[in-house]
Amino acid sequence: MAPKLEPALSNLAATLIPRTAADNGxxxxxxxxxxxPDAxxxxxxxxxxxxxxxxxxxxIAVVLILWLGTRRMTVVPGRFQSLVEMGLGFVRTGIGHDLLGRKDGERFAPILVTMFFMVLFMNITGIIxxxxxxxTSIIAVPLLLAVISYVTFIYAGMKKNPLGFWKNSLFPAGVPWPVYIIVTPLEFxxxxxxxPVTLTLRLLMNMVVGHMLLVLCFAATHFFFFTAGGGWAALGAGTLVFGGAFTVFEILVAVLxxxxxxxxTAIYIQLAVAEEH
Known part of the structure; x- marks a missing residue:
């Protein structure tokens, strides 16, 4: 079993196992x-x-898939067009229309669709x-997307009703006026x-932790099989199983x-355009 596993695990080791482990065995x-990583x-x-x-x-993958799937749309779609339409419809209708209504859902559909597929495809590279x-495992991308979400939220509220947006955001209804001294700074x-901070950290930390778990499992597998050897190979089989399970779990996390x-993002936009919240 070990000789068959060695090439695959060695390839994983090249990208997953820390350099210090590879250097000293x-x-x-x-x-x-x-x-x-090295440049x-x-x-x-x-x-x-x-x-x-x-x-x-x-x-590149997102641009190509969406472009190829929508450039020559037919009344009776093929399999690829159907798959792309399903993904677009899931975001456009299942998120945009359900949370924002048809009018605002269509209005903000481009940014919601772009966010969903950008995050999904960048997340999924963790198991390629x-x-x-x-x-998304370094802060630049999650932070950029959070800033875009934040700016869109403010833009939507200011476009709908500038005074009402700030009033609803900082002075929630039903609170006695003296209490606003405490409530307003907290709401701000x-x-x-x-x-934006929680949006950034939620995405970043999930991807960081997922990568760390995969590294731990496959590094341990490589070590038990090819360095420790002997009876330790049984533990290597266990960590290999865990690594496979965590890989499947990482796919689910990427989508989620x-x-x-x-x-x-859609909820924040909905709160911004609501008459009162």
Whole structure:
């Protein structure tokens, strides 16, 4: 069994196992160094590494799939067009229309669709062989998307009713006036500071933890099979099973986090355009 597994696990080791472990043949658990991979190449002092490659591949894949699936749409769609339409309809109708209504759902559909598929494809690179890290596992992408969500929320409210937006956001109805001295600063912090921070950290931390678990499982498998050997191979079989299970779980997390990020963005927009909340 071990000889057949060795090539596959060695390939995983090349991208998943920390360099110190590969260098001295020992086992070292994952560390923050995982998210600072070696540069593939450098241009004008700017490094391009494996995470940037994941982000680039994800972006190209999203653009190509959506373009190819919608450029020659027919009344009777083929399989590929049907699959793309299903994905677009899920976000457009299942999230946009359900949370914002038909009018606002159509209005904000482009940004919701872009967010969902961008997060999904960048998340899923975490389980693609030889890349094995999510494009959203460094703070730049989650923060950028959170800022876009935040700006869209403010824009939607200001466009709908500038005075009403700030009143509803900072002065919730039904609160005695003296209590606003305490409530208004708390509402400001909660609405305009905590929201983008939690959006960023929720996505980032899920991808970081998922990657760490996969690194731990497959690094341990490689160590037990090919370094420790002997009876330790039984533990290697166990960590291999756990690694496979966590890979499936990571796919579910990738989809769920894309959904959650898009739904929360839609909810924030809905709160911004509501007459009173």
């Amino acid at each position: 020992g086992f070292h658990g994952p560390s923050i160094d995982e998210f600072f 593939i190449f450098t241009i004008a002092g700017m490094e391009f590494n494996r995470i940037h490659l994941a982000q680039l591949i994800s972006t 062989p030889f890349i094995n890290i999510a494009g 912090i909660s609405t305009f500071i905590i929201r 986090q894309a959904y959650v990020f898009t739904v929360l």
